[in-house]
Structure formats: structure tokens, C-alpha cells
Amino acid sequence: MVRTTRQWQLSALGPGNLAQGTAEVVSPVGSEVLVRTEAVSLNYRDKLVVETGMGLALRFPFVPASDMAGVVEAVGPQASRFKVGDRVISTFSPMWIDGKPLGNARTPPYRALGGASPGVLSEMVTFPEDWFSHAPETLDAAEASTLPCAGLTAWFALIEQGKLQAGERVLIKGTGGVAMFGLAIAKAYGAEVFVTSSSAAKLTRAKALGADHLLMREGWVETVLEITGDDGIDHVLDLAGGEGFAQSLAAVAVGGRISVIGVLEGFDLSGPAGLLLLKSPVVQGIGVGHRRALEDFVRAIDAKGLKPVIDRRYGFDAVPDAFAHLDRGPFGKVVITF
């Protein structure tokens, strides 16, 4: 008898074409594992894929979303990394294990789940075991589901690439999912954290989470220079892009770092070359990160008791509401629980 699973399927591009459906549960072969999904967290990218396809060759019915937490239900005969009952999370870039990113200059690496690879908004998924990591012991499934994209992006920028040290200064633009992970990681490391937002209410919430300095969007560069005695910011998480990059260059410390993070469409980076030359910061785009760093991050979460910030949890039937929430600028993450 064929076993089936419920899932959200896109029959064609456009949010109106997203609906619940069923699919056959695939038995794991080789080194595949069958995982029962407990939670999926959404990224703004998921919304863009549903709406525009982002230039990817999607196969319909298409299952969206990349980030999930679940429990291993069955393992293929050659699987060696997991056993039945293990709590796991997905990886965003399924083939990138460690070291240099994949892809080439013409076709950069963007083989994420819920895009070039299958998605996870499904009660059961069968994937190669290499596409999963162990979940942290100290997080529930909803919290754990936020790590693969938003969490790892902040960790990869600040720690794997940025080698953040205690006592350094971090500036975070905004209060979305990556931003609030950045805040949590930076505070856990003993950084002095500056958060910018256009919303006083969101700044107040960021303060409750440990932000040291709150900056309204106007004129914040001068404020940063004054607070830091002109030393500036060691690490900018530039989540806005566009014109804001010029402000990042004005605020960054000599020899500092600007991590550029964001959705992939619709904006240019622009700023004065003179400041780039004189201060010689490293500017680096962050395209999420590799599985080894995700494993490091999971270990750090358990060691430090880091907690993801979840703005709201939705039930499986409320997926359209969850997508709509993404447009309203969530404070932290939006999660579907199964």
C-alpha cells in the first residue's frame, strides 16, 4: 500500500497557485533518510520563489521552503550519519560541506532546497543524509527550524568568516530574522551591539534582547562615531544594501568588516571608493554557509543557550498567513509547526 504525505504545492508561479496536496512517501534508498517534518521556517526568498521563480527551472507541483526540523523515521542501507529517531535540521545549500563554495562565475552556487533542489513544506521528506545536520539539544523543533538559512547566515558572517572577538563592536541593520540572530550571537560573544531600525517599537524589543545602542535610521553614522570615540564599527551586518552601503563605509572601523546580506534581487551596492581604500575593510557577500559551519553553530547554540527570536508560529493550515506575514517585516522569524 502506498503511504502518502500532506504538503504545500505550487502548481504554477504565483501565490494564488499554492495549495495543500499529497504526495507519495518515498522509501529511502542508498544513503537517503526519511524525515518527518516538525517545523518549517520561512524566508523572504521563499516568497520570491513562489511569486517569481527567481529564474530557477522549477518542476511543478513544486514544494517551497528550505528550512526544517524533524525526526528521522527511516534510513537507507548505506546511511551512516543518522539513525531512526535522530532530531535533524536541513541544510540550505545541500552539496556544500566545507571549504570553498560551489558553482562557477557564470552560474553562481544557488542550489538551495525549495528552489533548484526540492523543498521541505511537506510532512515527510526523503533526501540524501548529507542534506541534514543534527539539531541542537536545547531548542524545540520550531526554534531549530530557523537555523539553516537565517541563523547560519548570521553565524557565517560574524564567526566563520568574521572571527568575532569579545569586546568588538557590531552594527546590525534592521530587526528581521538574520538581524536578530546576529544580535544574539554578537551578545553571546561579548560584543557591543548597535541596532538600526525605522521603528521605535522594534528598537525597544531589540533592547530587551540585549542591544547596547539603538539607532533610528536618520543620522546614525554620526551617532556611532560619537559613541565609539571615532573608532567606528568592527563588523557591520549590512542587511539593507543599496544606498545604505555608503553609510556602512562611513561607520566601519579601519581594517573592519562589512558583511553584505540580503535578498538577491532588485538593488545595487553603491558607495564612495575613497573610504574603501583608506579604511581597507573586508567587504564580503554572505550566501548562507556550509554544513561544517552549521554543525559548529549547533554546538555553540547548546553551549551558550542561544535562543532564536520567533515572531509568530503558524499551524500547517495557515501557511498563506505565514507568507503574508513576511511582507509585514517580521521581528525575527516566522515558523510553521506541523
Add this chain to the structure above:
Amino acid sequence: MVRTTRQWQLSALGPGNLAQGTAEVVSPVGSEVLVRTEAVSLNYRDKLVVETGMGLALRFPFVPASDMAGVVEAVGPQASRFKVGDRVISTFSPMWIDGKPLGNARTPPYRALGGASPGVLSEMVTFPEDWFSHAPETLDAAEASTLPCAGLTAWFALIEQGKLQAGERVLIKGTGGVAMFGLAIAKAYGAEVFVTSSSAAKLTRAKALGADHLLMREGWVETVLEITGDDGIDHVLDLAGGEGFAQSLAAVAVGGRISVIGVLEGFDLSGPAGLLLLKSPVVQGIGVGHRRALEDFVRAIDAKGLKPVIDRRYGFDAVPDAFAHLDRGPFGKVVITF
């Protein structure tokens, strides 16, 4: 009796105010050394300082230029790094010995000779010994004078920061002083080198110096992708800035590096953030470099027999002609010999 030295002095901003004059030779005290100048190489920045002051608080009469080679004539009682007769070259950023750059976020480090610090277009100079390095044994004074700014910039970008490996691909924009040092260093390391120029004649000269691929300015990104089998460029020396940065992002390899180099005024950096995120290259402005790297570079020059490219040598009396040459886009460096 007071000993005097000839020098070029600026009495006020503006090229019309540059004239030969004399100054007293200062006896070295403490750890200063007195150096007899044999050659000075000019940078486009020297021209900007003469014309505009570049926002610096110059004291008139002002002596321009930062890069020189000479011979130690006398040493102060506490000098320990040099002795009389040593062949030396100046350092561009006199206080930056090793490690992180100096200065702060509001006032970035720009204390170069011939600017915030005194200049070298003088037959005799008396400076702290820390402002000098030993000259390479295998270069004459004119060649050695080209190292402190243009040479070190290329070395710092490709080697000190870029850790260039044999077999990597390097793209160099243009054929000026830094560019032709980049070509020489990259070829000495066994890189495959691409050079862009709008001048076919200059490309022909670059080919004679070892350039593997010559690219006219139009449509070169597609050519690069074809030649490299879509792998792209591991290291871009972006000497043009401005719109060209978008092309650098299109041509750079996944996980590659773009070193932004250039004059400090008059242009913005601009390019699509999507490519920056997906390829995750390191983008770094290069503000010349520290003395320890200059010492490494000098050692490499002697080991590999690297030769700077000098477009033309002028006599001491022809300084105005040499400055005028800067406007015509020299192929390599312009040098004054004393």
C-alpha cells in the same frame, strides 16, 4: 656653515606654484637618518596634492612626492637599522610597521609622505629611520624608487592580502604603475594574467611583458568567462572603480577576491548586490601597505629578479614635464633621477 639642499617646493596650491628652491640640510638627531636622494617616482596622487591639497593641512613651502630611493649620508646617535652608505627607499605610510592600519573611522589613515608628512622631492632629506627600508640589491635607484607606493600596492593586494597561488587567474585593469607591477608579480607567481585596456598599443606592450590574455574594454567579461570555462577570475585588480566594479563582480570566481585600488576622489563604487552574495568574493580596498610587507616585497624582487616598468625617466629640472606625463596615462611609472 649652513649646508643647503635643492628641492621642488610648492608655495601655494596649484601647479603654477611649484618651483625649485633651497632648504637647510637638517642634521639627524635621535634615530633620524640623513639620506641623499637619487631618484623619486611620481604617483597621480602627487599631482592631486599639488593641484588641490586633497583636504590636507599642507605647510608651505611644501615639498611633494612620497617615493624615493637614496643613500644614507649620516645617522643619528640612536639609529640602529641603517649605517652610512646603505641604499634605502622610503615608506609611503611612515608609521605603519605591521598588522592593522592606523587611524580611525572618522579620520582614516592617510599620513603619507608628501602629504600629511613631508615630501621627498629634495636632494637631501632627514627623516626618522623608521620611515625607510633597505633597497633591493638588484634594482638601480630609479627602479627602486617605484616600490613604496605603486609596487607595494600591487604586492599588498596580490600577496600580503591575496595569498596568490601559482595557477590562479588574475585580471588587471589598465596599464599604469600599479597595474604593471601587478602583471610582473602575478607572472612571477605563475598566474594566468588577463589585462584590459582601451589602447591596443598598450595591450601589445603588456603582452611583451607576459600578459596571457589581452582584453579591449568592451565586452571583456564574456570573453573572460569563455576563456576560463566559466570559472572566472580568482583575483581582480580593480584599478578603475566606478561602473567597472559591476564588471569585476561579473567576472570574479566564486570565492575570489577583488582588490579595489585607485585615487581617492571622484568616484563611487557600484554593482549588483546579488552577485556579491552568490559568489561571496572578498572585496577589499588597498591603501598601499605596511613596512613589513615592503621588506617582504624587496626580498622577493631580489629573489625573482622582478623589474619595475618605467615609462620614462626625467632629470631633476624636468619635474614639471614629469607631472604633465601623469596626465597622459603612463605605461608603468614616471621617475625623476637626481
Add this chain to the structure above:
Amino acid sequence: MVRTTRQWQLSALGPGNLAQGTAEVVSPVGSEVLVRTEAVSLNYRDKLVVETGMGLALRFPFVPASDMAGVVEAVGPQASRFKVGDRVISTFSPMWIDGKPLGNARTPPYRALGGASPGVLSEMVTFPEDWFSHAPETLDAAEASTLPCAGLTAWFALIEQGKLQAGERVLIKGTGGVAMFGLAIAKAYGAEVFVTSSSAAKLTRAKALGADHLLMREGWVETVLEITGDDGIDHVLDLAGGEGFAQSLAAVAVGGRISVIGVLEGFDLSGPAGLLLLKSPVVQGIGVGHRRALEDFVRAIDAKGLKPVIDRRYGFDAVPDAFAHLDRGPFGKVVITF
């Protein structure tokens, strides 16, 4: 009228030749500063210098010790980094500002205060301003005096060189001054910390300071492998040297790091090369560190509220008792307050 200062002076090698004396207070010239000492912390090296001279060409009367905290009383006309009233600490290696260590292969860098350079066990000292850093705001003078050697050594090993990440495992051998700084830093970073000792009492004290796992000296390698699920230790602070190095190689994780720290005399490092090849850890001797890292460390102390562990504070007249304490294996640091 000549102003004098009390100090401890060594008239000849040997602890019996250490006595209180006086010296003239030197007015600061150039970029020197005159500092009133408030506290001095002792290192085992200070004892060795007093007893054996450690091969250094000491000039008698010789003032021992390298680590102090104090207040600036006067500044020379060219001093720019400090003003009267600033709270400062000394640097251990006075000429090493940033980047590569000084010295050469035959004569390694060991120009520390209280050795090749003058010592600090004096109520007033006059040194170049480059030999000082600002003290942390959150430590008293006795606490601050422990940073220049023991504190910076632990920071340099774990953070500047080791790039410690939250969630990594750190093993610390012993409970002396460097060890207890290593514990504090590692816990502040969210590491899982293992401490070894032959004293159950000291292990109990280490546990109170946050150590996660306590290891008696016998058979600890197997215990570590069991606790870590065979993953081993990411960062070993090898403070014992000698045969213990073989145990460090057995316990270290694949691709981990072993920092070798200790006094400079009397032992060889020895261990099986096979483990070094197969696990490929970085093994690095730590010779304290540079001033830029000390400044980073000071900033981290204030940000994280780190507190040095002081075993006992002695008065100025009790210096011989403090030296004797070093032989008994202090738990943390021994400090003289003025």
C-alpha cells in the same frame, strides 16, 4: 632637589641579593611618561631571572618584574597616547606593537621588561609611552597588573591565534596564572572547558570558576575521549610541556590546536609524530603577545566583566614572601600592591 623612588633592587644574582633601595625619579623626555606604580604581579619567570639571570646581561642594581598597573604622573613633550591621570598597564614585550614578533632565529625576541629591559618593581617608573596600554575600566590596579604577561598569554593563544569559537572544547593543564585566565576567557566565549590538576582542592576551586570537567592527572586522555564522543579537544593549553605533550597529541581533535606555554628552561617537548601527522593540529609556542592584542584584550575584559584570579595580594614590604609563594604553585596570580 632630586626626587627619589623606593624600589626592589637586585645587587647580584641570587634571591639573597634582593633588597629595597632607592633611585632617582627620571623626568620624562621625548615621548616618555612617568608612571606611579599601584600594583605589580609576579611571574615565575621573575623568580628565574632573580635566581639565574636566564642568560640575560642584567645591569645591577637590577629591578625585577614586568607586569604593573599605575597612574600617569607626567608626560614628555612628544607623548600623545596618554595624559596625566590615565590609568595604564605595562606591556611585556615593549617593542612588539602588532604583526610578526621581533628578533631573529639566533637571538629570539625576549626583550621583556624586568629582563633585557628595565623592571617595574619600583614606586615610580619612567618609560617610553609605547611601553604602556590603557588599563581596563572595570578592574582595580591589582587585577589590571596581571594582564601584561599571564593574561595576554592566554588571550593570545585562545583568541588572537586560536580564533576560539563558542561551543568548542578547551583543555587547560593546571591552575596557575595563565591557566585561570584561559579558563575565564574560554568560559566567556562559551567553550566547554576541561581542567587538569594533581590537586583535588584546586580542581574544586576551578569548578567554582566555571570549569565543566575536572581531570586528575592520571588517565585523563581516555576520560576526555569518552566525554567528547571521541571528538577530542579543539584547543589544548599545554602549560606543562615535557612528556605531557604526548598526551596533548592524544587528546587533541583532528585539525585542532595545541598552544605550548611555559617557562623557557629545563624541558623538552616530546611526542609521537604519527598523531601529529594524522590529526594535523597546529602546534604553536606562545611567547606572550603584542600590544594590539593587549588592547583588544582590555576591551574584552570591560565588555565581558572578566575578573583575573588573584591567589593573594602582598604589600610592598612583603616582596620576598610573594616570590616564595611562586614556588608553592599559586592558584592564579600573586600580586604586590603599593
Add this chain to the structure above:
Amino acid sequence: MVRTTRQWQLSALGPGNLAQGTAEVVSPVGSEVLVRTEAVSLNYRDKLVVETGMGLALRFPFVPASDMAGVVEAVGPQASRFKVGDRVISTFSPMWIDGKPLGNARTPPYRALGGASPGVLSEMVTFPEDWFSHAPETLDAAEASTLPCAGLTAWFALIEQGKLQAGERVLIKGTGGVAMFGLAIAKAYGAEVFVTSSSAAKLTRAKALGADHLLMREGWVETVLEITGDDGIDHVLDLAGGEGFAQSLAAVAVGGRISVIGVLEGFDLSGPAGLLLLKSPVVQGIGVGHRRALEDFVRAIDAKGLKPVIDRRYGFDAVPDAFAHLDRGPFGKVVITF
């Protein structure tokens, strides 16, 4: 009809049990490829495996050796990296693609071909495509077969880990396979190379290959210090281990690097800790390297025209003679051609 391949098989431990035999050719499934072997190069480790098993759980009949070059004859349906006719070389550590080494602290990573994984002394082999890299275009099969272990070890030590710069000083102990690769790589990078040997004849051959300084085994440390003006060696390739490590510590520059390379059995590393602390070199065991670095190395070979040093080529039937050659200390590599 079953197709068979000739191969050298070990029926039980001991060189007397090595004999020619046949095996069935396995058709590639999944992402496997079938490769026709053209050359195999031997390492001393292969001899140890045949004689002692090196503690590995070998399955008999066992096929020895790890390093081969050949041509792809067939590809499995999911293979994507190679096509029929591609010239390939094997990788030594088949699962290590990039980044951190595999394995754990108790069971370090040693899953090499011709050991924990199957060997290559066979006319046809069928392996996962991930176990191969493209061969360089500029080498014949015998030359290409020397890269996976000896060649990559030298490259990994000097370039991937060591970031060798032109003008630096490299000291190489001995004239075996890794050593002569080290010489070729170091000279290609513009290093000044010192070679030690107990054989004047071998030193003469090393000089012909570009060695700058030849050192007989006695008293070479003092010679090195004299030649280098006391600066010492930036990078030591320590291929001898044991007592020689103390000499490496004496010769290494401040802040330099010692790469420890060698067979895995039978010796301890031993040296004075004082020099390790004062000079603070990085000491790192090199366990060959990952596939991404092998790909970089292949690219560098083609770019620089590097040629492996082959002491002698043997035919397929002369495998026992080739093994015997390993005991006589070959100058460079010993290769079997098919």
C-alpha cells in the same frame, strides 16, 4: 562474458605474499567510473602496508598502492565530473573534499586508497568519481601518478597551509619524493631553497634541480644561520622527524613554520620547548591533503611547467623490484608503468 583485469594482490601480510592475479572488472554504477590504469607511483607507506598492515583491517586478496594515473573507460549513469576518455589521477584521502580533515581524535583520518580503501595496482579500477581529479595536461601518466600523495603533501605544506611567498627561505630535509616536490614548488615560487642530505651525490643532483644551498647533515644549523644573517628559515619541511626536530627549531625563523612529514610509525618528535615559545613558529603535521588543493596543484603544474622527479620507472612485472627500490632511498619517485 566476464571481463577480467590483471593486478598485484597480497594474499596475506608479508612481501612474500605479493603476486600477480586477476579480478573481475566491475561495471560502474551510480556515480562510479571505470578507469584504465596507466601508471602507479609507490610510497614508502605502501611497503609498510604490505609488510605490517599498519594496523588496518585489510581484506585479502588486497591490492596495494594509492597513487595512479589513468584514462576513464566508462562512467556510471549519475557520474557528472568525468566523461569517457578523460585523463585522471586518484586522490589519496578519498572522502576529504575540502576544509577540515575527517575522522576523530581516537581514530584519526587514514582512509587512504591502498589501505582502508581499495588500492590501485590493477590494470582496471572502478571507484566513485569523487575519488579522482583531472590529470595535468603537461605531464605524462608516470609523472601524473606521483601527485596524489607525495606531490600534494609538499603542496599542502608549502602552499595550502604555508602560503609561501616569493623571497622566503625554505629548508628541505632529504631528497625523497616529497622533498623533491618541495624543491620544485619552492623554486617555482621564487624561494631560496636549502637542501640537507647525507649523500654528496644526492646534493649534487638537488643542485642541478635548483637548490640554492646544499647542507651535509652535520652542523647545518650553524651554516643556515650564517647564510641567512641569523634570520633563519621561514619554512622547514621536516621529513626526518625524531631528533632532527630540535634542529628544525634551532633553524626556523621567528614566526616561521615547520611542516612535519613522514611515515607514521616508529619515531617521536623531540625538541626544546624554549625555542618553540620564543620563536612561536607554527608546527603542523601534514597528512597529505584534500581534493580541492589537489585541483589547485594540478592547475599550478600546468601553469608553471613543474616536472616531478622520477628516479626510475619499472614495468608492471617488475613491481617487486620497485618495492625493493623504496628501501634504498630513491631520489624522487619510483613509478610502475602499465
